[in-house]
Amino acid sequence: xxxxxxxxxxxxxxxxxxPGSIAADVPSDAAVLAEREGMNITSRSFGRQTWDxxxxxxxxxxxxxxxxxxxxxxxxxxxxxxxxxxxxxxxxMRSGPTAEHPFGTDTIGRDLMVRxxxxxxxxxxxxxxxxxxxxxxxxxxxAIGGYFGGTVDTIVNQTINLFLIIPxxxxxxxxxxxxxxxxxxxAFLLAILLWPTIARVVRGLFLQYKEQEFVLAAKAAGxxxxxxxxxxxxxxxxxxxxxxxxLLIGVAIILESTLSFLGVGVQPPTPTLGNLIEESKxxxxxxxxxxxxxGGFIVAITLCVNFLxxxxxxxxxxxxxKG
Amino acid sequence: xxxxxxxxxDLSVAFHTDDGVxxxxxxxxxxxxxxxxxxxVGESGSGKxxxxxxxxxxLPSSARIQGTxxxxxxxxxxxxxxxxxxxxxxxxxxIFQDPMTALNPVFTVGNxxxxxxxxxxxxxxxxxxxxxxxxxxxxxxxPDADERLDNYPHxxxxxxRQRAMIAMGISNEPKLLIADEPTTALDVTIQAQVIEVIxxxxxxxxxxxxxxxxxxxxxxxxxxxxxxxxxxxxxxxxPTETIYYRSRNPYTRGLxxxxxxxxxxxxxxxxxxxxxxxxxxxxxxxCVFRPRCQHATDECFTEPGxxxxxxxxxxxxxxxxxxxxxxxxxxxxxxxx
Numbered sequence: 001x002x003x004x005x006x007x008x009x010x011x012x013x014x015x016x017x018x019p020g021s022i023a024a025d026v027p028s029d030a031a032v033l034a035e036r037e038g039m040n041i042t043s044r045s046f047g048r049q050t051w052d053x054x055x056x057x058x059x060x061x062x063x064x065x066x067x068x069x070x071x072x073x074x075x076x077x078x079x080x081x082x083x084x085x086x087x088x089x090x091x092x093m094r095s096g097p098t099a100e101h102p103f104g105t106d107t108i109g110r111d112l113m114v115r116x117x118x119x120x121x122x123x124x125x126x127x128x129x130x131x132x133x134x135x136x137x138x139x140x141x142x143a144i145g146g147y148f149g150g151t152v153d154t155i156v157n158q159t160i161n162l163f164l165i166i167p168x169x170x171x172x173x174x175x176x177x178x179x180x181x182x183x184x185x186x187a188f189l190l191a192i193l194l195w196p197t198i199a200r201v202v203r204g205l206f207l208q209y210k211e212q213e214f215v216l217a218a219k220a221a222g223x224x225x226x227x228x229x230x231x232x233x234x235x236x237x238x239x240x241x242x243x244x245x246x247l248l249i250g251v252a253i254i255l256e257s258t259l260s261f262l263g264v265g266v267q268p269p270t271p272t273l274g275n276l277i278e279e280s281k282x283x284x285x286x287x288x289x290x291x292x293x294x295g296g297f298i299v300a301i302t303l304c305v306n307f308l309x310x311x312x313x314x315x316x317x318x319x320x321x322k323g
Numbered sequence: 324x325x326x327x328x329x330x331x332x333d334l335s336v337a338f339h340t341d342d343g344v345x346x347x348x349x350x351x352x353x354x355x356x357x358x359x360x361x362x363x364v365g366e367s368g369s370g371k372x373x374x375x376x377x378x379x380x381x382l383p384s385s386a387r388i389q390g391t392x393x394x395x396x397x398x399x400x401x402x403x404x405x406x407x408x409x410x411x412x413x414x415x416x417x418i419f420q421d422p423m424t425a426l427n428p429v430f431t432v433g434n435x436x437x438x439x440x441x442x443x444x445x446x447x448x449x450x451x452x453x454x455x456x457x458x459x460x461x462x463x464x465x466p467d468a469d470e471r472l473d474n475y476p477h478x479x480x481x482x483x484r485q486r487a488m489i490a491m492g493i494s495n496e497p498k499l500l501i502a503d504e505p506t507t508a509l510d511v512t513i514q515a516q517v518i519e520v521i522x523x524x525x526x527x528x529x530x531x532x533x534x535x536x537x538x539x540x541x542x543x544x545x546x547x548x549x550x551x552x553x554x555x556x557x558x559x560x561x562p563t564e565t566i567y568y569r570s571r572n573p574y575t576r577g578l579x580x581x582x583x584x585x586x587x588x589x590x591x592x593x594x595x596x597x598x599x600x601x602x603x604x605x606x607x608x609x610c611v612f613r614p615r616c617q618h619a620t621d622e623c624f625t626e627p628g629x630x631x632x633x634x635x636x637x638x639x640x641x642x643x644x645x646x647x648x649x650x651x652x653x654x655x656x657x658x659x660x
Contacts, residue, residue: 212424213419213420213421213424213425214424214425214426214427214428216381216419216425217417217419217425217426217488217491218427219381219411220379220381220411220412220416220417220419221411221412221416221438221439221442221491222407222408222409222410222411222412222413222442222443223408223442224408232427235427235429235430236427236428236429238429
């Protein structure tokens with residue numbers, strides 16, 4: 001046993017501690033005072049705390065602003081534009097960026113700015129629907145599997161694995177040809193293929209949280225399974241769910257663009273960001289802006305969504321001390 | 324004596340595992356009367372927590388439970404899940420070991436207290452429930468209770484969280500409070516305070532209490548009766564005084580001599596019990612304490628029953644030599660080899 005400089009051995013310290021048998025003699029007011037000391041008791045609402053934490057995450061804040069601006073542009077832009085999305089300006093075909101057509105025109109003279117904004121609108125809409133649907137399906141299925149365990153979980157887990165090994169692109173190519181293809185049906189297809197990502201995360205979290213004592217405490221308080229699952233455990237999993245949902249927005253935009261690029265996505269003349277690249281792919285040498293602009297939007301949206309997810313994860317965790 | 328609030332008869336709990344059948348609790352019987360405090364003492368694996376979980380019907384469905392548990396005239400093991408939920412947290416409440424994880428980290432303390440109240444009293448308005456929650460927090464000694472309701476658990480210290488758990492436990496004025504090692508996860512300096520708070524809360528509501536602990540020293544000022552468990556069996560039961568000063572069981576005596584004392588006049592070494600607790604899958608033949616017992620003889624290869632040591636059977640001990648042990652006590656430790 002090592003001695004401390006003062007010559008006090010650890011046993012002495014233990015002997016100084018009050019043994020439990022004199023428990024009743026300790027005045028409880030002293031306890032109150034001791035615990036009161038150095039504690040600040042200002043409390044902020046959950047929303048306030050979340051905002052305070054989010055604000056500190058500069059990149060996420062910028063990403064949120066950029067996304068808001070992009071969304072506004074996508075929604076309002078086509079509406080303000082003097083051109084229709086399939087209106088042809090035959091005097092200015094294949095033009096690069098000009099004052100009249102800031103993003104240029106395509107091979108048959110349609111204004112690329114209005115088409116890009118409208119394309120962004122469709123792409124974003126598809127991505128949001130995908131994110132919502134996958135989160136809904138994935139959360140419910142993952143929660144049921146993780147919470148109930150046993151045979152239920154085996155079925156859930158094997159279903160998740162089955163969906164995860166399906167090569168998404170191949171299925172989409174095959175199915176996409178048959179169901180040619182409105183933005184909504186593409187979104188639906190993507191959701192069916194992408195929900196297992198969320199389900200796997202939620203299942204893992206439920207497996208972990210159901211062993212926590214607060215779940216036992218809730219059971220001991222007489223709470224039923226659905227209440228425990230969705231009121232007690234689910235809020236603990238919001239952070240990871242939101243992060244994964246935002247990441248899926250990025251994945252959905254890229255997948256949709258890929259499909260449209262391959263010609264089985266949303267069908268022309270409806271523009272999406274992927275469609276626009278596909279239409280202009282031959283002009284990469286002569287007029288790179290026609291490819292780079294929609295491509296740039298895809299990159300910008302995906303990046304912003306990822307930064308946003310990162311910031312939200314920290315902000316939504318009430319135990320995070322960053323606030 | 325009044326009729327018992329809780330009456331447990333021949334309770335056994337077994338788990339079927341890949342390694343064999345784990346007999347966690349074997350044929351224990353006990354009673355708890357209204358308003359009284361029963362301490363259940365034993366080391367890890369003695370079955371004390373499992374029997375409490377059996378009372379609350381919180382064991383996983385893989386557990387095989389036998390015996391009867393009668394609470395306030397109802398057979399707990401026969402109740403439908405729906406009727407059981409009506410009891411849980413309302414007539415029987417539980418305080419858990421680890422206040423760090425027993426509160427949900429994403430809800431405010433007030434939120435959770437209000438839910439605990441309203442889950443059983445849906446008609447109580449949110450405001451009334453909040454007022455009640457605040458008065459409960461104040462009762463367990465948390466200052467500025469009304470402000471504190473809006474704190475998250477991580478803004479509470481360990482002692483405060485356990486106080487909040489106690490407040491939650493008594494918020495529906497249960498008839499029976501089960502405290503499962505309520506101080507184990509706390510600093511030694513806080514333990515005494517928390518026990519004091521539990522006592523105060525119990526007095527305020529008139530609840531009976533089962534205090535589960537491995538610390539016999541904690542029990543003295545709190546419990547009227549003590550029940551010592553070992554290897555899933557009841558080893559000794561009796562009034563607290565009797566257990567402390569006139570124990571008739573070698574295991575209980577071992578526990579008592581391993582309590583550190585601040586008042587001992589002479590320096591003495593703590594006397595630990597040698598060996599390890601018995602395996603619940605392959606318990607030793609005969610008395611389960613035999614391999615660690617310094618009084619063990621050949622007779623101990625047959626399992627002893629619980630022996631009544633007084634007329635009213637208040638004091639009982641599971642030892643072949645329960646009667647002789649009393650004499651050994653006065654003969655001092657010289658006879659121990």
